[in-house]
Amino acid sequence: xxxxxxxxxxxxxxxxxxxxxxxxxxxxxxxxxxxxxxxxxxxxxxxxxxxxxxxxxx
Numbered sequence: 001x002x003x004x005x006x007x008x009x010x011x012x013x014x015x016x017x018x019x020x021x022x023x024x025x026x027x028x029x030x031x032x033x034x035x036x037x038x039x040x041x042x043x044x045x046x047x048x049x050x051x052x053x054x055x056x057x058x
Contacts, residue, residue, distance in 0.1 A: 005034065005041040 006014070012022035026033050032046035 003044065005043055006047075008040050008042070011042050011047075 008022050008026055009019060012019045025031060026040055026042065032043055032050050034041045034043060
């Protein structure tokens with residue numbers, strides 16, 4: 001079964017960015033997150049949609 005959410009740490013590793021930059025990104029207005037207590041999770045499908053919507057096509 002495929003995971004439906006990923007942690008900020010997993011997101012940073014997947015994107016190849018630093019952990020501080022990943023936390024900065026998840027605080028961006030409109031970025032899809034779910035907060036459970038102090039934990040921040042990123043819904044995979046919503047993230048993929050956000051990524052496509054915010055990709056710059058030159």
